[in-house]
Ligand SMILES: C[C@@](CO)(OP(=O)(O)O)[C@H](O)COP(=O)(O)OP(=O)(O)OC[C@H]1O[C@@H](n2ccc(N)nc2=O)[C@H](O)[C@@H]1O
């Protein structure tokens with residue numbers, strides 16, 4: 001039997017700023033945010049097989065196999081394409097319930113992998129359309145480049161933002177927050193200055209203007225997450241903020257920091 005094997009490495013993202021501007025009639029919210037890819041990765045392997053299967057190693061993924069976003073991606077593509085059964089293996093390394101979009105990244109990379117492997121002929125726009133059906137931030141991971149995102153967070157404008165000369169440190173407190181839970185604490189409000197303009201300011205200025213609307217309610221209920229952000233600023237961050245709906249918090253530094261202000265139970269990813 002011919003075994004066809006392919007492996008991709010889905011990466012996480014951070015949100016630099018997040019304004020939740022309006023409640024929509026479809027149950028979602030309009031928002032604006034900057035998505036920036038970071039270097040924390042899963043490993044996703046797909047092998048042609050006799051039947052569709054999914055298994056994982058690494059971090060435990062909550063939910064049944066059918067709930068996994070890779071399997072949902074398979075069924076979505078199968079509606080329009082003649083696909084063979086595949087066996088999917090995911091090594092999970094991106095923290096879950098962290099605001100890092102790990103599940104969405106897996107699904108988007110799965111679509112890319114299937115498109116390539118089975119020559120489905122899907123354009124970037126067609127893959128992006130498929131991805132946004134699986135989750136609002138899934139669409140970002142098709143192109144996986146820094147963007148200003150708006151509407152449900154699934155419409156994009158590319159931005160020129162390169163943080164490769166800085167050190168990004170990501171801290172994952174021992175708390176997991178679901179996106180739906182985080183939205184329950186939100187009162188949407190329009191903004192005076194768009195993030196698209198603010199992000200062009202020098203990084204050292206960002207802390208004066210750029211905020212994440214989820215922080216207000218999440219910090220009220222989880223003082224430890226607020227503490228992580230404070231510790232990152234005490235350690236010299238030019239900018240620090242919670243990513244997405246939390247619970248991870250990142251700091252952008254000029255040099256690798258000494259994180260002595262941080263509680264030891266937090267998991268730290270250096271230079272992501
Ligand atoms: C809000 C963000 C910002 O990055 O949070 P994170 O998940 O990254 O933390 C994302 O866009 C999330 O994307 P994703 O996690 O794919 O969201 P989905 O699965 O589509 O939605 C989960 C739930 O969040 C709420 N939701 C999500 C996106 C949005 N623009 N408005 C919403 O109200 C809805 O209640 C929805 O049922």
Ligand SMILES: Nc1ncnc2c1ncn2[C@@H]1O[C@H](COP(=O)(O)OP(=O)(O)O)[C@@H](O)[C@H]1O
Nearest residue numbers: 062063068069096097098099100101102103106
């Ligand atoms: N491949 C996957 N990896 C992680 N979580 C997944 C995956 N597929 C489905 N999920 C579900 O999505 C939920 C949140 O996923 P994740 O994208 O990691 O969090 P966040 O939205 O905070 O970035 C998990 O609780 C899990 O039930």
